[in-house]
Amino acid sequence: MHECCNYDDGNCILLDDGEECVCVQSISYSLLCKWFRCAILPLDEPLETALLFREELKRCVVCGQPFLPGSNRAKYCKPCAKKVHRRQKTASDRKRRVLCGQLEAKKPCIY
Structure with missing residues (x-):
């Protein structure tokens, strides 16, 4: 049909x-x-990508969906890239604050 x-x-x-x-x-x-x-x-962007760019597709490391990479280093589709970048930035900021002494390192719990 x-x-x-x-x-x-x-x-x-x-x-x-x-x-x-x-x-x-x-x-x-x-x-x-x-x-x-x-x-x-x-x-229909997913259909266009699937039909026209078959050889150039990569699979997202997080969700496994095929996507058209913007560079040879791309590992994530756009929605997952935003989430991963946000997580990495948060972890980096937290580490920097701990090293500067702005945040205390987690203390072991004493019973």
């Missing part, structure tokens, strides 16, 4: 110029029509 608004009984309405034109996506799994690339994919 096709959900393209230009799909009509195996033909593409958008490419119809008086003669019926077969929808390229109905005859091939590797071809994407121009309308689909321009109108549908920009609205």
Whole structure:
């Protein structure tokens, strides 16, 4: 079942110029029509990434979802990167405060 608004009984309405034109996506799994690339994919980022950037995908270390890295050092998808960075910054700040004497080191609990 096709959900393209230009799909009509195996033909593409958008490419119809008086003669019926077969929808390229109905005859091939590797071809994407121009309308689909321009109108549908920009609205669905995970689908766009999965279809267009297969070789360049990495898996997030935290959640395991595939993502398109911005550099060769990227290990996390955007939502996880924010959380991990916040945790790392908090730990770094806490360590710095302990070393400066602003916070006391945790004392062992005496019973």
